[in-house]
Amino acid sequence: MTCDEFKEMAPAYALIALDEQERTACAQHLATGSAHRGCHEAVASAELLAARLGAALIPQRPSPEVWRAIAARLTAERGTAALSDDPARRHGLYHLCGWLLAAALVGVYLYNAPLDLRALHAVMRLGGQLASSGH
Numbered sequence: 001m002t003c004d005e006f007k008e009m010a011p012a013y014a015l016i017a018l019d020e021q022e023r024t025a026c027a028q029h030l031a032t033g034s035a036h037r038g039c040h041e042a043v044a045s046a047e048l049l050a051a052r053l054g055a056a057l058i059p060q061r062p063s064p065e066v067w068r069a070i071a072a073r074l075t076a077e078r079g080t081a082a083l084s085d086d087p088a089r090r091h092g093l094y095h096l097c098g099w100l101l102a103a104a105l106v107g108v109y110l111y112n113a114p115l116d117l118r119a120l121h122a123v124m125r126l127g128g129q130l131a132s133s134g135h
C-alpha cells in the first residue's frame with residue numbers, strides 16, 4: 001500500500017468502516033518505519049473529526065426503524081454482494097466516508113446544529129450516486 005492509497009482510506013479507517021483485510025493493511029502501512037507522506041497526520045485528523053462527530057451528532061440513538069430503513073435501502077440500491085466484489089464501488093465508499101465527515105462537520109460548525117434525518121438521507125443519496133457512478 002502506498003501513502004496515497006492509505007490517505008485515501010484514512011477516513012474509512014478512522015470510522016472503522018473497512019473490512020478486516022483492509023484494516024490490517026492500513027495498520028501495517030502505518031506501522032512501517034519508512035518515511036510517510038502525511039499518513040499519520042491524515043489518520044489523526046480523521047480520528048479527531050470522527051470523535052467530534054460522535055460527540056456532537058448523537059444526542060440520542062436513532063430508532064431501530066431508522067436503521068432498518070437504512071439497511072433496506074442499502075440492500076435494495078446496491079445489492080448484498082456488490083460491496084465486497086466491486087473495487088470501483090468500494091472506492092466510492094471511501095470517498096463517501098470522507099464526505100460524511102465533512103458534511104457532518106459543516107453542519108456542526110457552520111449551522112451549529114446536528115444533522116437531521118433529511119441531511120442523512122441526502123448524504124445517502126449522494127453515496128448511492130457515487131457508488132453507482134463507477135468512478
Ligand SMILES: [Zn+2]
Nearest residue numbers: 003036037039
Ligand atoms: Zn504512508
